[in-house]
Amino acid sequence: AICFNSETSVIPAKTVRKLVYRFKHIVLLYDTDKTGLECSEKHRAQLAEYGVKRLVLPLPGTKAEKDVTDYFKAGHTREELMGLFLKLLDTLYGDTLAMLKSCEIDYDHPPEQAVAIVTAGDVPLGSEENILCITGGEGTGKSNYTAALVAGAIMERETDADLLGVRVEPNRKGRAVLLYDTEQSEQQLHKNTGRLLRRAGRERMPEYLHVYCLTGMSRSERLTAIVQSMDRYHYLHGGIHLVVIDGVADLIRCANDEAESVALIDEIYRLAGIYRTCIAAVVHFVPNGLKLRGHLGSELQRKSAAILSIEKDENPEVSVVKALKVRDGSPLDIPLMQFRWDKQAGMPVYVGEKPRAEKEKRKE
Known part of the structure; x- marks a missing residue:
């Protein structure tokens, strides 16, 4: 995780460019209050050429429940956070996965035997x-x-x-x-x-x-x-x-x-x-x-x-x-x-x- 001090900070493009070579995914995980939501979407759009993604936590955005520490404090686990990330990928890859589904082999239901x-x-x-x-x-x-x-x-x-x-x-x-x-x-x-x-x-x-x-x-x-x-x-x-x-x-x-x-x-x-x-x-x-x-x-x-x-x-x-x-x-x-x-x-x-x-x- 990398912290840029504030969601209103300017994220240097050259920094993100370096991160692209090291990491498969770069995800913005901002506070879920009004400012955090607006800034995360703004930065996602600005950094779209680098494949930067945006994940919104299921929190109400109040002072006590708005960031990732509040998410874990509420009893959520690493597996649940990974589940949110997988849903994000499903959204991004939806068309491809839907097409691929028809190509998937279901071993319990073999295809019709070719004549x-x-x-x-x-x-x-x-x-x-x-x-x-x-x-x-x-x-x-x-x-x-x-x-x-x-x-x-x-x-x-x-x-x-x-x-x-x-x-x-x-x-x-x-x-x-x-x-x-x-x-x-x-x-x-x-x-x-x-x-x-x-x-x-x-x-x-x-x-x-x-x-x-x-x-x-x-x-x-x-x-x-x-x-x-x-x-x-x-x-x-x-x-x-x-x-x-x-x-x-x-x-x-x-x-x-x-x-x-x-x-x-x-x-x-x-x-x-x-x-x-x-x-x-x-x-x-x-x-x-x-x-x-x-x-x-x-x-x-x-x-x-x-x-x-x-x-x-x-x-x-x-x-x-x-x-x-x-x-x-x-x-x-x-x-x-x-x-x-x-x-x-x-x-x-x-x-x-x-x-x-x-x-x-x-x-x-």
């Missing part, structure tokens, strides 16, 4: 409230692979359809399935939509499937379109089962811009959480490398629940799907899944797992 939307064996790859990252080089089959996920997401019951080695939770409630493509032409995306419908055993698109070619939009407009359409379809269809963003790097100006990249992935992660859905985000490898593209790739790698890499096999007709990261398990528990183009089917088909010897090499 695994995409799994390989018993290992969840993409679940509600999470991002599934799908990556690979040019021409490895990323768009065909994600189309298979969409095909699985528009099936309303369990089937033996070929989903290129994974299982997709059936869309039993007819919730929205959304595919946003930022790279392919409208004509190519139309062809791919036809293939995924055939894979799902459908002749027409279900009402809850919405496929968008965003190549005609500016980069700044694309994310806004995704955010607003997701909100609408969430309410229109009673929820969102799966979202695919094919070409997530095309939602920002530069994949190497750290601020833009962090903001984008934070927003995608937020959308997955508030709509309780799985968002599959497709991003390229760096050319001639095995690293995800730029700051965007680094941030996506950090936030994704799983990362699947699609690469060409030694036989260039075959694509291999390999898990690079799995949050709820080990990548080594997921087989190396293979698919290739089938002329007769007019689409990629699953051709089984890589031999066990290949899996053993990954452990070395």
